[in-house]
Each structure stands twice: as structure tokens, then as C-alpha cells.
Amino acid sequence: MTRDIHAYLAELEDIPGTRVFTAERARQGYHLNQFAMSLMSEESRVRFTRDERAYLDAWPMSEAQKQAVLDRDYNRCLDLGGNIYFLSKLFATDGISFAEAVSTMTGMDFDSYRKMMAAGGRSPDGQRSIREGR
Template sequence: MKQDIHEYLAEFEDIPGTRIYTAARARKGYHLNQFAMSLMKEENRERWRADERAYLEQWKLSDEQKDAVLSRDYNRMLDLGGNIYFMSKIFSTDGISFAEACSTMTDMTFEQYRQMMLEGGRLPGGNRSIKGGY
């Protein structure tokens, strides 16, 4: 029996704490990700640092996306279509390491997050399914 594509894609939303970067998410975050990629150029980083809000106004971001960027709410950016590899341009511009930025997406301090990763990451128990409860 052939599975409906929408049912298949909906299963991706059942992974606790994980956002699978689907075509729908890519469409939703297109302008957010383009903004982030613009920070690869030094002249854009300078303009961004001078006035973040004014720089964001040049992009077709939703108000919710702008607020998430300005508050550096990386989890919200992911929900709004951000791709972590594009978002890395934002935290790089802020002088924050990839690991430090990722730690802000957890309930851990950077040191706790770092230690957890050095010990092999999170255990899979309890992290497999939202609706299944395990």
C-alpha cells in the first residue's frame, strides 16, 4: 500500500526537539535564510551591526521572523523556516561558536551542553516520539 506523502511528511513533526528541513520549511524560511546568508559579506555584517532592525527591514521577513532574529531565538527561527547552517551566519557575526549557539536551544548552560556532547550526546530514550510518548 502506498503511503500518502502528507502523512509521511507529518511523521517528521513527531520527533521531539527536532525540525526536519522539508521543502515546506524551506519555502517558509526562504527570506530568513537569504538574510542570514547575506552576512557572509563583511560590508553586510557592518551594516547589520550598525542597525540590526534597519538591516532586517530590507528583507521580506515576517514580523515574527524579525522578532526571532532580533531576540536571537534560534528555536523560533527554526520553527519559522530557518536552516541551522544559514543561521550560523548570524551567531558567527555575533562572535558565538556553533556549539554555544546550539546550547541556547536547550535547557542547559553552554558548559553542561559541551559536557553532554563530549560524553556522546543525549540518550535516545524518551526522544523518539511525541505522540507515542517514548
């Protein structure tokens, strides 16, 4: 049985709160992710923190991607092709832990997020499909 890969990947978009890093997202976010990886260099981190907008303007990213970085809207960065592991370089540049950055993506404060994760994470009960509203 042959399965249409595009239909299969489209099904993954139906999972609430999940952004699967597909080849399409990788293409869309290539320059966003390259920007994030540039922050591995101390010189780049200094240039970025000195003038974030000027540093971002040197990258061929979309305006929406640049604004998402400036706003530190990590969910929007993911929507626009960002990869969480590449974006972790931005978290580190800002001096926040991976867990603290991820907590902002849940709408929870860090302490509540930390306690939820220590207790086993989110409940599997709740909305399981965007399309079906269930």
C-alpha cells in the first residue's frame, strides 16, 4: 500500500499545540535557523545584543520571522519554520534556560510549568484534534 506523504504530513498539523519540523518547515525557516545558529559565536551574540534589528536585517528572513524573533514569540518562530533546537541558541543568548523558554510557549509561568513537568507533564485528556474539535 502506497501512502501519500503529503497527506500524512498534513495529518500531523491536526495535533493541537504541535509543530512537526517537516522538510517544508525546514525550507521556510532555513535563514531563521541559520541566524539562530550564528549565535553560537560570541562575536555574533555581541553584535546581536548591541542592535538586534540591524543584526536581523543582515539575514534574508521574512519580516514576520524577524518580528517573531524581536518579540521572542517562540511559537510564531516555530510556525515560520524555526527549529526548537536552533532557537535554543537565542534562549541562551538571552540568558534563559531551555525549560524557561519552553514554559513561555505554554502560556504558563516557569514555576507552574516546572511543577507540571515534575508531576508527569500535561494530562492526555483534552483536545486531541484541531479539525474535529475533540
